[in-house]
Amino acid sequence: xxxxxxxxxxxxxxxxxxxxxxxxxxxKIVAPIPEFLPGYFGVLITAIIKVIxxxxxxxxxxxxxxxxxxxxxxxxxxxKS
Amino acid sequence: MLINAxxxxxxxxxxxxITFILTYTLTKFLISYLKKINRIVKDYHKPGxxxxxxxGGPALVIPIIIVEIMVYIFTQDIRILSLIFxxxxxxxxxxxxxLYILSGILKPTLLILGGLPIIILKTYNPxxxxxxxxxxxxxxxxxxxxxxxxxxxxxxxxxxxxxNGAVSGFLIIATVPIMFALILKADYIxxxxxLPLLASLLAFYKYHRYPSRIFPGDSGSLSIGAIYGALTILxxxxxxxxxxxxxxxxxxxxxLTSVKxxxxxxxxxxxxxxxxxxxxIAASKDISAPITLIRLILADGPLSESEIVKEIFKLAIFTxxxxxxxxxxxxxx
Numbered sequence: 001x002x003x004x005x006x007x008x009x010x011x012x013x014x015x016x017x018x019x020x021x022x023x024x025x026x027x028k029i030v031a032p033i034p035e036f037l038p039g040y041f042g043v044l045i046t047a048i049i050k051v052i053x054x055x056x057x058x059x060x061x062x063x064x065x066x067x068x069x070x071x072x073x074x075x076x077x078x079x080k081s
Numbered sequence: 082m083l084i085n086a087x088x089x090x091x092x093x094x095x096x097x098x099i100t101f102i103l104t105y106t107l108t109k110f111l112i113s114y115l116k117k118i119n120r121i122v123k124d125y126h127k128p129g130x131x132x133x134x135x136x137g138g139p140a141l142v143i144p145i146i147i148v149e150i151m152v153y154i155f156t157q158d159i160r161i162l163s164l165i166f167x168x169x170x171x172x173x174x175x176x177x178x179x180l181y182i183l184s185g186i187l188k189p190t191l192l193i194l195g196g197l198p199i200i201i202l203k204t205y206n207p208x209x210x211x212x213x214x215x216x217x218x219x220x221x222x223x224x225x226x227x228x229x230x231x232x233x234x235x236x237x238x239x240x241x242x243x244x245n246g247a248v249s250g251f252l253i254i255a256t257v258p259i260m261f262a263l264i265l266k267a268d269y270i271x272x273x274x275x276l277p278l279l280a281s282l283l284a285f286y287k288y289h290r291y292p293s294r295i296f297p298g299d300s301g302s303l304s305i306g307a308i309y310g311a312l313t314i315l316x317x318x319x320x321x322x323x324x325x326x327x328x329x330x331x332x333x334x335x336x337l338t339s340v341k342x343x344x345x346x347x348x349x350x351x352x353x354x355x356x357x358x359x360x361x362i363a364a365s366k367d368i369s370a371p372i373t374l375i376r377l378i379l380a381d382g383p384l385s386e387s388e389i390v391k392e393i394f395k396l397a398i399f400t401x402x403x404x405x406x407x408x409x410x411x412x413x414x
Contacts, residue, residue: 003381004378004380004381004382004392005378005392005395005396005399008331008374008377008378008396009396009399011331012327012328012331012396012399012400012403013403015327015330015331016324016327016400016403016407019320019323019324020211020212020213023211023214023217024211024213024214027209027211027214027217028214028217031217062338065334065338066338069335069338069372072377072380073372073377073380076377076380076381077364077366077380
């Protein structure tokens with residue numbers, strides 16, 4: 001196994017784990033949240049909150065991946081230059 | 082139509098063998114034909130003026146369409162019909178892209194059309210199955226995800242088509258966990274309509290591997306990406322498919338987050354890699370150059386083209402193992 005691939009495999013492993021963690025939070029914790037208020041507005045507000053939380057989680061996933069990318073680039077490229 | 086296990090096995094073997102022979106023969110023919118009509122492009126990573134015929138997409142895709150039609154006649158499974166229409170739509174877009182070069186925004190927009198047959202024929206299952214925590218229902222959002230998925234898989238696979246044999250070899254490896262998941266699910270018809278992709282890729286790889294004698298072009302890489310995406314949807318093995326494709330997804334992610342816009346790769350001025358005098362490839366030190374998977378692989382020093390492809394295959398094998406573990410936890414335990 002080439003040593004140069006280990007950090008990239010680490011990034012892929014994190015991406016794999018985050019897919020499950022993110023999906024678990026979205027589908028098993030956020031999605032089943034009951035309506036806060038009765039009636040149409042209750043359903044609407046709850047749905048909006050669920051969408052916002054899910055979007056924030058996706059943004060978190062992207063930010064973690066960008067952070068890992070920057071960490072790799074800083075370590076490999078900037079160290080050499 | 083109900084088919085017994087023995088008949089299904091015969092159809093599966095027939096689908097694999099016929100596709101392999103057709104692609105192998107057609108690729109050989111296409112190499113001489115494209116040379117004759119002067120549809121050749123420079124292979125930038127080789128010394129001298131090495132010219133390679135392109136596009137090899139028709140040799141890769143037409144046999145799959147023919148065999149899928151035959152499999153549909155035998156099985157009458159409507160999922161195959163939507164797969165055939167998806168392949169045709171994306172293949173036409175790919176051919177147009179090979180001939181006229183579509184813009185970085187127009188290409189993904191047109192590729193959205195590729196998901197329509199699956200939605201119109203309602204051949205999807207809006208339940209996503211995850212390991213450990215089970216199935217989730219996505220009735221409303223799933224059709225939208227189909228449109229996005231076909232675009233993403235086509236473009237993502239297209240984005241790794243930069244070195245000899247990379248895209249065909251990568252997709253051969255990524256198709257293995259899909260087959261494994263379908264075996265665990267005992268979806269034998271889905272296995273049968275997945276085999277033509279694997280057979281076609283194996284036959285094409287013979288000519289596409291280093292040193293390439295043909296390039297697939299956008300008609301080839303976009304189509305096989307779309308077929309892969311459609312197969313994961315039609316076989317309901319989407320999560321496994323995404324994981325097997327992670328190195329290619331990471332490549333697209335790195336590119337998009339560094340370039341920060343949808344752009345055709347030919348429009349990029351600063352190249353992510355540079356060609357050295359000894360024809361090895363090195364990572365560019367230009368900070369404005371896009372970050373790609375290959376640039377990160379080369380961060381530790383230059384490599385030859387065939388060595389880089391081997392490194393990509395190692396990453397593909399790694400994620401194929403992760404995808405197979407996912408499939409086993411989901412359907413095998």
